[in-house]
Amino acid sequence: MEPIAHAMRKTFRYAFYCLAFAAILLVLLPGYALYWQGLLIGIVGGMINTIILFTKVWRVGQVADNPGYKPGGTGTIQRFLVAGLAGYLTVLFPNLFNLAGVLIGLFLVHGLSSFFVYRSLQ
Template sequence: MEAFALAMRKTFRYSLWCMALFVILMVVLPEHKVFLQSLLLGTVTGIINTSVLASKVWVVGQMADDPNVRPKGTGTMLRFMIAGLAAYTTFLFPHMFTLSGVLLGLFLIQGISYLLVFRNSK
């Protein structure tokens, strides 16, 4: 489980670097502010979804050590609801967010986490 914990720490570190980059780009490129705000919303939502999934995977890993620990699911509905809330927020405030930016931010964090977890599991 140490490899998984290391991969999750790297994922959150890279995610925060991406968020910082988006904020810097928002200051430097104010004409793309709506898209960059959408990327930030998607990134924050992706970080929340990744942390929910990581906590559930951690419980499953603890079950290997202690058979009395039982996982209570993978949190799929919670993660769908969080992503749905981000999409709903996008439709509520179309002058502040675009759906393409939110989806790119969501999938960016998932892609980073998949790459780092698979790379560290070898």
């Protein structure tokens, strides 16, 4: 489980870099504020989804140490609810968020985590 934990640390480090970069671009390019605000909410939602997925995977990995431990599910409903909330906020407040930015932000963090987990398992 140590390679996965290391990959998650790298994922969150780069996700925070992306979050800071989007915040800086929000200040520097106010004409595209809707997109950058959507990207910010998407990255935050993606980070929450990644935290949920990592904790569930970690619990499943505990079965190797303790065979009597019964893990729960994979947190699919919680992750759908977080993504749905981000999408709902985008539809509810179209003057604040752009749907394209939210979707890119949601998938950006998962793309980072997939990349780092794949590299850690090689």
